[in-house]
Amino acid sequence: MKRYQRPKGTADIVPGESEKWQYVEAKAREVFAHYRYHEIRTPIFENYDVFARTSGDTSDIVTKEMYDFHDKGDRHVALRPEGTAGVVRAFIENKFFGPEVPKPFKVFYMGPMFRYERPQSGRMRQFHQIGVEAFGSDAPALDVEVIAMAVDYLKQLGLTDLKVTINSLGDAESRAAYRQALLDYLEPLAEQLSPDSQTRLHKNPLRILDSKDDQDQDIIAHAPSILDYLTPAATEHLTVVKQLLDQLRIEYVVDSEMVRGLDYYNHTIFEIMSNSQAFGGKWTTVCAGGRYSGLVAELGGPDIAGVGFGLGVERLLLVLEAEDKQLTAPDPLDAYVVGIGNSAEVNTASLVVVQALRQQGYNAERDYLNKKPKAQFKTANKLGARYTVTIGEAELANHQVNVKDMVANQEITVPLATITNDFKSISAKF
Incomplete structure (x- = not known):
């Protein structure tokens, strides 16, 4: 008789392990409640365009990793590769942008996501994310609250050796000026770029900054910095974020080369890294996010800003277990x-x-x-x-x-x- 195995890139979360998942999920609910975030649950699959429009047609998610298909009604649908786009769609569809709904509108989510990529430690084809989104405020203080909540959550799980990295992708005017500067720098070097980066060069050159190709990395190291092209308003936003982080005594570094893998971010972006033995003692990102002022409008809603973060549960558990953290409550x-x-x-x-x-x-x-x-x-x-x-x-x-x-x-x-x-x-x- 044929013996069946789980699909490649997936895992069974069995008793003895599931208690660890329950622990990190319960701790998230506890911490997020202190900041007045409430749970939202969106479908595991959405209309394909929800992700294609928001993630960007040059992102790896859309070009390589999307689990998409046509259903029996010939509708083009996709298993969600990340949580933000579905939450934004729900925010618009349920009219949470209305004046009767207090702002910022704060939600969190947790659940499975899907990306077709080569399975490796901490990166599966079915993986799980915990994330938060806050809509309706342009205030830099909300960016800082989101960063502070992420740091708070990770510390309450027992992680102490953390590094917060921030950057600004600026506003639309900043991005346009930087895009041209980047093109002026990269075009003479086009033949030396990887095939993926050559494709992205004129579609979205900022995506090249996120390339993991060694040759691209050498070129990127000498690229102009976006911080030199920020408008006064974008500079002020970043300045206030840094001042507020200082006031909260959250240590951070500014990395002008950091970009996020999704096209919808602007202004503040951040990553929180752990110096974990789970990945050979290298600084490894466990949580990342930022601000996305145009995403709601991109999906047909009003021009309302948002900010949030996401973290992979599998990677978080690897880091916690490498540091020998107690992840389960007694089961008497x-x-x-x-x-x-x-x-x-x-x-x-x-x-x-x-x-x-x-x-x-x-x-x-x-x-x-x-x-x-x-x-x-x-x-x-x-x-x-x-x-x-x-x-x-x-x-x-x-x-x-x-x-x-x-x-x-x-x-x-x-x-x-x-x-x-x-x-x-x-x-x-x-």
Whole structure:
């Protein structure tokens, strides 16, 4: 018989691992709530144009990595490669831009994303992101709040060796001036660029700055800096961001060569890196984001600004595990119900008792494999049960059960009704 395997570039998140995911997700919900961000859940697939229009037709996502197809109604759809575009579409469709909705409108999301790329450590074809978006304010202070929240989240997970890198991509006027300066520099070197960068040269030369090709990197190292082409307004925006980061005592560096892999960013962009052994002790980006003032309008909404970040959960977990962080909460088993004998009465009573314990708020388990009492006690011990509750035909006849404190190694006999109604009073007797 054929044995099936998971698709290449995907992973099963199994018990023992899923608890780690729950931990980082719960911590995100906790931190984001402090900043008044609320959860939004958007579809896993969207109209293809939602991503093609927002990501940019020269981005790797659109040109190489999109999981897109025509469905049975011949609609061109795509599995979401990132979270922002779908959130923007939902923001517009649900008219959250209206004056009756308080601004900034703050949301967070978490869930699977899809990109067709070569699987490697921390980069899968199905991967998971946690991200936030805030709409409706041009204030540099909101950029700083988003950066501060990301730093806060990572520190609360236990990461301390972090580096915040920022840059500005300026406003439309800044970008136009810089684009021309970049073209003037790159055009004489066009034949030395990689094939991808040659394609991008006249479509979107800023994308060349994000190239990982070694030859491109050598050329980029001597390219003009966008910071020299910022308008006074864009310069002021960046200056205020830096001042506010200083006030919050968030250390940062300005990297004028940094760009983001998506075309919709402008003004502030940032990356937060970890000096993690998970990637050989090299500075590795775990969280990134920025401002995107034209994205809402690009998808048919009003001219409203947005700012946000995203982080990959798989990569975050690799970093946390490399630093040996405790990622799971204790999972105690309060009571294990041991049934003596295979009679229907004992089986029924065991189920009634274990269910009564659960309804009183205790974690409880029982045997479902017809094990002998000795084997059941062994299982209870292996699972770390604090108490065992023993029920047999003799106990049922007397309407009693035996309760043993496995830590104190003490056992008492109590009325069956007390177990099902008030186990707390019994545990207090030990």
